[in-house]
Amino acid sequence: MPSPTTIWRATILTLFPEMFPGPLGVSLAGRALSSGLWALEARDIRDSATDRHRSVDDTPAGGGPGMVLRADVLAAAIDAADTASEVARHRPRLLMSPRGRPLTQSQVAELAAGPGPLIVCGRFEGIDERVIGARGLEEVSIGDYVLSGGELAAMVLIDACVRLLPGVMGKQESGTDESFSEGLLEYPQYTRPQTFEGQPIPEILLSGDHARVAAWRRAESEALTRARRPDLWAARPNQAPSPKSRQNRPKNTTDG
Incomplete structure (x- = not known):
């Protein structure tokens, strides 16, 4: 079993941490999670809000429908997650987004070979563009369609990675053929x-x-x-x- 410092770990920033582990808690990924072959941490973005209402969003600059996740709150949530992680400086920061680069099997294999990603799950009309650059978020898409939020997309990405981790699948050929x-x-x-x-x-x-x-x-x-x-x-x-x-x-x- 991997040591706590080398275990593959996915950190999720979301407004709905109760959605996790969800499907990731059953079947192949769930057994591996219970066995300690990988770890999952779901953190509530609202914990980084500064007002008594725990506000995380505001109206779009320039007008328009919906709400946008604030840059200051989300940046604080990312910083807090990095402070709590021993591998923060070496892990990719991803934003699940329909405008992102399409997820491929080669990218999945690359992510699975690393320490595990920090994944931001957007909601509403999206997130303030400034935090994407300020915190080095890489936008990733799982398809040309729009979901209610990034949580389901994050689960897809994590499941694809976890099945490639050593010891998760019964036969290693299952991951290559x-x-x-x-x-x-x-x-x-x-x-x-x-x-x-x-x-x-x-x-x-x-x-x-x-x-x-x-x-x-x-x-x-x-x-x-x-x-x-x-x-x-x-x-x-x-x-x-x-x-x-x-x-x-x-x-x-x-x-x-």
């Missing part, structure tokens, strides 16, 4: 019964020939990636976009 590990979608999986509603398991998977099985799985991964994610396929070294993606590409444009 899956979708996105090599820029490809995962091949189809089958198990008993051998025939389901007239559909048999592909014969090659029952052949016992490991080389042929590996080649079949690789070919299936490549075919699925070309068909479903031409963007991933085109991003692989020495791969051209699929015919469909080339056909749909706007004319007279340049790559930035």
